[in-house]
Amino acid sequence: MIAVLTLPLLFGMLGVILPAFGYFPALGGHEVGLAHFSDLAAVPGLARSALLSLFSGLGATSLSVLTVVLFLAAFAGTPVLRRVQHFLSPLLAIPHAAAAFGIAFLFAPSGFLIRLVAPVLGIDRPPDLLIPHDPLGLALVAGLVIKEIPFLFLVALAALPQVNLSATRQLAASLGYGRIAGFLFLLWPGIYRQIRFAVYAVVAYSSSVVDVAVILGPTMPGTLATRLLEWMSDPDLAARFRASAGALLQFGVTIVALLLWHATERVGRVALIAARDRGARCRRDRGLRWFAAGTVLCASAIVFGGIAVLALWSVAGLWQYPEVTPSSYTLKTWIDVLPRTVGPLWTTVTVGLAAALIALLLTVGCLERETQGGKKAGGWAPFLLYLPLIVPQITFVFGLQLLFLASGTTYRLSALVLVHLVFALPYVFLSLSDPWRALDTRYDSIATALGRSRLASLLVVRLPMLTRAILTAAAVGFAVSVGQYLPTVLIGEGRLATITTEAVALASGGNRRLIGIYALLQATLPFVAFLLASLVPALLFRNRRAMRV
Amino acid sequence: MRSTITRILAAATLSACVSSTATGAEFDLADWPQIEQAARGQTVYFNAWGGSESINAYIEWVGTELRRRYGVDVVHVKLDDTAHAVSKVVAEKATGKDQGGAVDLIWINGENFVSMKRQDLLLTPGWATQLPNWTYVDVENQSSILADFTEPTEGLESPWGGAKLVFFYDSARTDKEGLPDSARELLDWAKKNPGRFSYPAPPDFIGSSFLKQVLSELIDEPGKLAKRVDDETFARDVAPLFAYLDELHPVAWRSGRTFPKNYPDMKQKLADSELDIIFAFNPAEASAAIAAGELPDTVRSFTFSGGTLGNTHFVAIPYNANAKEGALLTANFLISAEAQLRKQDPQYWGDPTVLSLTKLPESARDAFMALDLGVATLRPNELGPVISEPHASWMDRIEGEWQRRYVESN
Numbered sequence: 024m025i026a027v028l029t030l031p032l033l034f035g036m037l038g039v040i041l042p043a044f045g046y047f048p049a050l051g052g053h054e055v056g057l058a059h060f061s062d063l064a065a066v067p068g069l070a071r072s073a074l075l076s077l078f079s080g081l082g083a084t085s086l087s088v089l090t091v092v093l094f095l096a097a098f099a100g101t102p103v104l105r106r107v108q109h110f111l112s113p114l115l116a117i118p119h120a121a122a123a124f125g126i127a128f129l130f131a132p133s134g135f136l137i138r139l140v141a142p143v144l145g146i147d148r149p150p151d152l153l154i155p156h157d158p159l160g161l162a163l164v165a166g167l168v169i170k171e172i173p174f175l176f177l178v179a180l181a182a183l184p185q186v187n188l189s190a191t192r193q194l195a196a197s198l199g200y201g202r203i204a205g206f207l208f209l210l211w212p213g214i215y216r217q218i219r220f221a222v223y224a225v226v227a228y229s230s231s232v233v234d235v236a237v238i239l240g241p242t243m244p245g246t247l248a249t250r251l252l253e254w255m256s257d258p259d260l261a262a263r264f265r266a267s268a269g270a271l272l273q274f275g276v277t278i279v280a281l282l283l284w285h286a287t288e289r290v291g292r293v294a295l296i297a298a299r300d301r302g303a304r305c306r307r308d309r310g311l312r313w314f315a316a317g318t319v320l321c322a323s324a325i326v327f328g329g330i331a332v333l334a335l336w337s338v339a340g341l342w343q344y345p346e347v348t349p350s351s352y353t354l355k356t357w358i359d360v361l362p363r364t365v366g367p368l369w370t371t372v373t374v375g376l377a378a379a380l381i382a383l384l385l386t387v388g389c390l391e392r393e394t395q396g397g398k399k400a401g402g403w404a405p406f407l408l409y410l411p412l413i414v415p416q417i418t419f420v421f422g423l424q425l426l427f428l429a430s431g432t433t434y435r436l437s438a439l440v441l442v443h444l445v446f447a448l449p450y451v452f453l454s455l456s457d458p459w460r461a462l463d464t465r466y467d468s469i470a471t472a473l474g475r476s477r478l479a480s481l482l483v484v485r486l487p488m489l490t491r492a493i494l495t496a497a498a499v500g501f502a503v504s505v506g507q508y509l510p511t512v513l514i515g516e517g518r519l520a521t522i523t524t525e526a527v528a529l530a531s532g533g534n535r536r537l538i539g540i541y542a543l544l545q546a547t548l549p550f551v552a553f554l555l556a557s558l559v560p561a562l563l564f565r566n567r568r569a570m571r572v
Numbered sequence: 573m574r575s576t577i578t579r580i581l582a583a584a585t586l587s588a589c590v591s592s593t594a595t596g597a598e599f600d601l602a603d604w605p606q607i608e609q610a611a612r613g614q615t616v617y618f619n620a621w622g623g624s625e626s627i628n629a630y631i632e633w634v635g636t637e638l639r640r641r642y643g644v645d646v647v648h649v650k651l652d653d654t655a656h657a658v659s660k661v662v663a664e665k666a667t668g669k670d671q672g673g674a675v676d677l678i679w680i681n682g683e684n685f686v687s688m689k690r691q692d693l694l695l696t697p698g699w700a701t702q703l704p705n706w707t708y709v710d711v712e713n714q715s716s717i718l719a720d721f722t723e724p725t726e727g728l729e730s731p732w733g734g735a736k737l738v739f740f741y742d743s744a745r746t747d748k749e750g751l752p753d754s755a756r757e758l759l760d761w762a763k764k765n766p767g768r769f770s771y772p773a774p775p776d777f778i779g780s781s782f783l784k785q786v787l788s789e790l791i792d793e794p795g796k797l798a799k800r801v802d803d804e805t806f807a808r809d810v811a812p813l814f815a816y817l818d819e820l821h822p823v824a825w826r827s828g829r830t831f832p833k834n835y836p837d838m839k840q841k842l843a844d845s846e847l848d849i850i851f852a853f854n855p856a857e858a859s860a861a862i863a864a865g866e867l868p869d870t871v872r873s874f875t876f877s878g879g880t881l882g883n884t885h886f887v888a889i890p891y892n893a894n895a896k897e898g899a900l901l902t903a904n905f906l907i908s909a910e911a912q913l914r915k916q917d918p919q920y921w922g923d924p925t926v927l928s929l930t931k932l933p934e935s936a937r938d939a940f941m942a943l944d945l946g947v948a949t950l951r952p953n954e955l956g957p958v959i960s961e962p963h964a965s966w967m968d969r970i971e972g973e974w975q976r977r978y979v980e981s982n
Contacts, residue, residue, distance in 0.1 A: 047666065068979040133844035149846050151767035156830040242773065242830045244979045253775070255659070263659070340865040344845040353865065359625060363632070424663060512656070518617060518649060518674060528622040528652045534836060534866075537625060 027385065028411055031423055031445050036414075038422020042267035059268040066265070068244035073276050076247040079160045079240070080230025080280040083167035085287065088222060090168070090322070091175045093315035095214075096206035097308075100188050107319060108180060114173040114326050116549035118506050120527060121542030123166045123238040125329015127155055128336075128535065130162070133344045135332050141345040149344055155239040163240035167229045169322040175218070175225065176319075181457050182217040186210050203312065204305035207295060219288075220405055221453075223281055224412040230280040231273055231415035234508065234527065247273050248417055255421065270418045277415050330542065337539030356536045364522065364544060371505055371521040371548060374436070378443040379500035382451040383493065389452070390459045391481060394467065408449050416509050424513040439519055442510045447500040454499045458492035490563060494556035502549035522548065599897055601702040607897045612643040614898035618887075619657035620679035622650020623836065626860060630921045633914070638905060644898045649675075654684050661693045661890045673892035677899040681885040682721040682777075685729055686964045688888065695889040695896065698727020703904040706730075710928035716884040717926060721964040722798055729886035730903040733915060734924035735853040736955055737785055737880035740948070744870035746848050754876050755789045759816060761849070762823045768848035770825035770832055774971040778835045778853060783970050785881045787813045788959050797962035801969050810973060821978070828978070843867055853883075855955060856922025859946025863918060873950050879957035884926060909936035918946040 041047060044055050063069065098104045129135050133149035140146070155162035188210065195205025215222075236246045244250060251273060254266035336342070340351030423442065462485065470480035486493065511524050526541035599607050616638075622628055628648065635646035651657055657678050664673050680688070688694050700706065709731060711717050717731045718724065741751065752758040762769045772779035788794060790812035796802070802809075821828025825847060832838045838850040839861055852858070861867040887906060889899045905911055909932055912925040922945070929937050945951070 067976045131844075133841070133846050149844060151826060151846075153826050153829055156826075158829065263662075341843075341868060343843050343868060351865065355865075356625075359629065363628070518647070520650065525622075525650065528650045529625075534623075534625070535840065536866075 027441075027444060027448060028407055031442065032410060032414055032419055035419025035422035038424070039267050039270045039418055040422075042264055043271050045264065047264065047267075059264040063265050063268040063272065066250075069247075069250075072244045072247045072250050073272065075160050075241060075244075076230045076273070076276050077280050077283075079163050079167065079232075079236070079246060080226055080277070081283060081287075082160075082164040083171060083229040084222065084226045084284060086164065086168045087171035087175055087225065090172055090315065090318050091179055092207070092211060093203065093311065094176070094319050095179055095183075096203040096211070097312035097315050099183060099206065099210075100192055103316070104180075108177070110323055110327075111173040111176055111319075112553070113550060114170075114323055115177060116502055116553065117170075117326060117330060117546045118523065118526075118542070119170050119232070120234040120238065120508075121333065121538070121545055122170055122326050122329060123235045124535075124538050124542065125333050126162075126166050126169070126325060127238055128332055129325065129329050130154055135328075135347075138345050138347045147345065156242050158241050158243065160241050160246070163236055163246070166235050166239040167232065169325055170235075171225050171229070172319060172322050175221065178218045178221040178453075179214055181454075182214045184457075184461070185217060186213045199304050199306065201305040201308040203308040204298075204303060208299045212292075212295075215288075220409040220413075223284070224409055226280050226284045227277050227413045227415060230277050231417055233417060247276055248415070251417055267421075270415075270421065273415050274418045277413075281413070330546065333535065333539035333542050335539070336535040337537075337543065339536060357540060360537065360540050364525070367520045367522050367525050368544070368548075370436075370519050371523070374440050374443055374519075374521065375501040375504040375548070375552075377440045378447045378504040379451065379497045381440070381444055382448045382500045383455075383497050385448060386452045386455050386496065387486075387493075390456060391485075394459075394464065394485075395477065408452055411445050412449055420509050420513055423510075435515065435519060439511065439514050442514045443504040443507055446507060446510070447503045450503050451496045451500040455489075455492055455496035458489060462488060491556070491560040494559055495553070498549070498552035498556040501552045505545065505548050599900075601699055601900075604704055607900055608642055611895070611897035611901045614895035615645040615647060616676045616895045616898040616902050617647050617649050617674060618677045618679070618902065619649045619651055619654070619660075619675050621652070621654060622648065623652065626864070626921050630915060633920075634902070634905065634911065637911075638898075638902060641905075642901055644895075644901055646898075646902060654678070654680055658684050658688055658693070661688070661892070662691070664892060665691075665693065670892050672894045673890055674894075675890045676893040676895045677902055678888050678890065679732065679885065680729060680888050681883065682961065683964055683967060685720050685725075685886065685888065686723045688890075689723065689728060693890055694728045695891050695893060696728065698725075699889070699900060700725070700727040700730035700903065702727070703730060703900070703907065705904050705907045705909075708909065708927045708931045709907060710926060710931070712928065714884060714926060715960060716882065720884065720886065721961045721967070723964055725886070729888035730907060731884050731926040732887050732906050733885050734882065734926055735885060736855055736875075736882040736924070736958065737781060737851060737853055738855045738857070738873050738875055738950065738955070739849055739851045740842065740858045740867075740871055740873055741849050742842060742868060742870055743872050744868065745845070748872070751849075751874055752876075754878055755786045755816065758849075759820055762820055765848060766823040767825050767827070768846075769820075769823075770828075770838070770847060771851075772834050772838065773831035774974050776834050778838075778851070779831065780967055780971055781853060781881055782851065783813065783817075783974065784962055784967065785959070786816055787966070787970065788881065788962070789876075789878065790816060797966060798960070800963055801965045806969060810970060813970070814973070814977060817974075817978075839866060842871070854923055856916075856918045856924075856946060856949045858948035859918045860922045862948055863946065869947060871948050873948055875950065875954075875956040877956055879959045880955075881961060882958035883961045909933070909939075913939050913943070916940065916945075917943055918949065922946070922949070924952075 043059060044057070045059055046053065046055055094107075098107070127134070131137075131149075132152045132154060137146065137149065155166075191209050192202075192205065195209055196202075200208065231248045233248045233252055236249045240246050240249065247269065251266055251269045254262045254269060335349065337356055338352050338354060339349035340353045342349035420442075466484050466488065467480050470484045471477070475483070505521070506523060507521075508523050508527055511519065511521050515521075515524070522541060522544050526538070526545055529537045529541060599610060601607070618631065620627070620631060628650065631646070631648045635648070638644040638646050649657070657675050661673060661675055709717060714731075714734060720729065750761065750764075752761045758769070771782040774780045774783060787810065788797060791797065791809055792812075796805075796809060825832070825841075832841060832847070835850075835852050835857070838847060839852075839857070841847040842850050843866060855873065858867060858871045858873055862869045862871060887903050889896060889903070893899055907926065909927065912927050913936065915921050915923050916925050925940070929940055932940070
């Protein structure tokens with residue numbers, strides 16, 4: 024499993040490092056040197072691009088972590104949490120690009136929100152305001168935050184059972200602490216320790232994201248990742264050297280972002296300890312609690328609202344400013360497009376299922392060894408697991424392409440499954456490991472005591488009891504595979520099209536109707552997977568009362 | 573895994589030594605029936621921009637026809653940028669994959685063509701002029717068919733369609749009387765209507781074309797543009813262009829602090845009332861958008877009486893294509909009267925033909941004359957003179973200069 028995670032990374036990095044230092048014979052690069060780095064440094068606005076990447080990465084992470092902390096602190100252990108969980112989970116399934124398009128249309132100066140008030144305020148022409156694409160990248164940060172909140176929320180939720188919530192809450196309350204202060208002082212450090220790698224993944228993702236940055240981010244100049252993509256597709260092929268050097272710079276920027284985040288963690292800890300030692304009780308936190316709830320609600324409303332408006336676009340005829348709804352409706356776009364989605368849908372589902380199943384097998388294998396060995400993998404293991412999520416995709420996937428070409432493999436579909444596996448595996452492992460470790464090992468002991476083999480006890484006792492968790496993990500893996508863009512385009516060599524690659528290709532045409540259809544399809548696939556993951560156990564265990572949820 | 577490392581290194585070294593071996597033609601262009609026979613059963617991976625549904629549908633129709641007539645499968649590999657297909661061929665060359673490449677046919681012109689030609693990435697020797705349907709091609713009047721961005725095509729790419737810069741406006745909102753008739757007048761118009769005009773940021777193809785249009789109108793000696801950029805005089809040559817842009821940006825959409833992404837983005841912004849004058853490289857774009865319900869039927873077109881930029885787009889075959897015969901067959905079908913007629917029909921695509929009506933048989937000519945081009949499309953005689961594309965080196969240099977001036981200062 025370690026090989027599956029790290030070898031592709033190693034080769035990918037190699038494929039970027041060689042051309043960055045000038046070695047790429049096909050383009051006449053034989054001399055090893057730093058020429059391409061000085062070429063890179065001469066690019067106009069490079070420093071600004073790198074700073075933007077850094078800023079959007081750290082900004083998006085701090086805001087989403089802060090929101091999630093406050094919300095958990097205010098509502099962990101209350102019925103509100105369960106209700107929120109129900110509508111935040113589907114948010115995870117909505118692809119970043121689709122959500123970003125929704126936001127762009129909601130908030131643009133000719134967008135949906137302004138159309139709502141335009142007749143009242145008499146705005147007959149859209150105002151000339153720089154939203155989105157504002158030079159500071161605030162729109163980009165906002166777009167990232169509303170998608171990272173559900174991710175961090177669900178990760179933190181998974182860590183909640185590891186702490187003694189209700190008893191600690193009672194203790195804090197009896198000592199006169201406010202809900203938020205009590206949670207922060209006593210519970211949060213324990214939870215954060217478990218989710219910190221997920222937070223690192225958010226830092227890395229936000230500082231190197233491409234699709235969201237293209238849709239919402241600044242353009243003059245853009246973030247480093249968007250400019251990298253430009254160079255990688257520059258007709259002047261020599262630009263690929265600069266792109267490779269830039270890919271290494273992106274790697275550096277992400278590392279710096281991670282280091283700065285690490286420093287932020289320290290500062291946060293010191294501040295928390297100082298507040299605790301001063302005895303701050305912060306009892307009047309009702310306003311803050313409602314603020315946290317409001318932020319989370321707003322974030323989900325924006326994503327759902329954006330998708331709803333895009334869905335409306337997919338059936339819209341002519342829809343001009345300042346009309347709030349389309350002046351005519353038509354199914355023409357759907358009728359034209361649907362037949363052409365059959366091939367990509369098939370590829371998406373095949374690759375997604377294969378990657379999810381293999382990831383599941385590997386995960387179960389690892390976890391079962393761990394159960395048998397009786398010791399939890401410590402030290403570097405969690406870090407390795409998160410490595411593919413922390414190294415910027417754009418840096419190593421380009422190098423990977425070379426590997427597949429060089430190996431002369433004709434098994435393109437298998438190659439694609441393998442690459443998706445690299446990204447699906449960590450998520451599958453993370454989502455299954457907690458329920459697996461939480462299951463009482465005495466069940467296994469009883470089975471063994473009754474004379475069953477290890478394998479039999481795994482198949483007859485452990486796996487059936489974990490059906491729900493296993494199916495959910497598979498659905499997570501499937502969803503991750505569905506969302507992959509860069510690896511699919513590069514490794515599939517364009518011959519293997521998935522819904523996501525089609526969606527991004529069409530997004531370059533900026534047609535909101537098509538984007539609407541593909542965003543819905545993109546969101547539907549993971550949604551169906553999660554639905555099955557919750558329905559199948561209900562059906563299987565309809566006669567087992569204790570197995571119902 | 574070890575053997576893979578060895579293979580990469582070996583492949584890299586190999587391609588370094590044998591950088592370009594001539595790919596011996598295994599077919600005879602003079603013997604067309606034999607090519608048709610060899611193509612049967614092949615699958616042609618046609619790499620073409622996939623951002624327009626009408627174009628995608630047209631390519632799908634091409635596929636059905638080739639399947640029916642010659643038993644050739646055409647798969648449309650939808651690209652968001654043609655350069656991705658170019659990089660794919662580069663990557664294949666890097667690893668010594670000189671046969672059975674992933675790209676069979678590629679939709680291309682200008683910079684990408686020049687780049688592929690220079691790197692010996694195209695099927696040689698020139699084949700396009702020997703295609704059976706070449707006899708109908710309008711080489712006499714459309715100079716850009718033989719010189720793509722002044723780079724001689726030498727039969728290395730086969731023409732597919734024409735393009736000309738045309739402006740659109742919504743007559744329900746903008747007065748026809750005040751419309752500009754030159755780049756200078758466009759600037760004056762923008763000053764009177766601040767925030768209502770913009771152009772896609774280079775290196776977007778349409779945006780760079782706008783810069784070239786302005787440069788062609790303002791440069792002191794237009795003859796210079798046909799030649800390679802002269803480093804000595806470059807700064808002086810482009811000074812009028814950037815003086816123009818410096819004046820334009822403060823009155824442009826969003827004060828020139830951001831730019832539309834591409835043509836479809838401008839089209840959406842025309843419908844959103846954000847922009848009042850937009851432009852495209854296809855005279856039929858507006859009619860097609862009206863038919864698709866994307867623009868209101870009050871949109872109309874205009875060009876400059878002094879002429880606007882025009883060029884040709886092509887299909888080319890990489891040197892290592894897997895289905896060369898199938899690709900040749902497809903390229904030939906694309907310049908058949910039937911395929912070109914459907915392409916010019918705004919109901920399907922609306923792209924101007926590269927064929928000469930006078931060379932066509934009478935029935936085909938009548939069919940072309942009878943086409944309803946749509947309410948917003950100018951007739952061919954109303955399109956005005958064509959300004960030729962500058963030498964490909966200009967585009968690079970202008971884009972670079974634009975980045976240096978405007979990306980940094982923002």
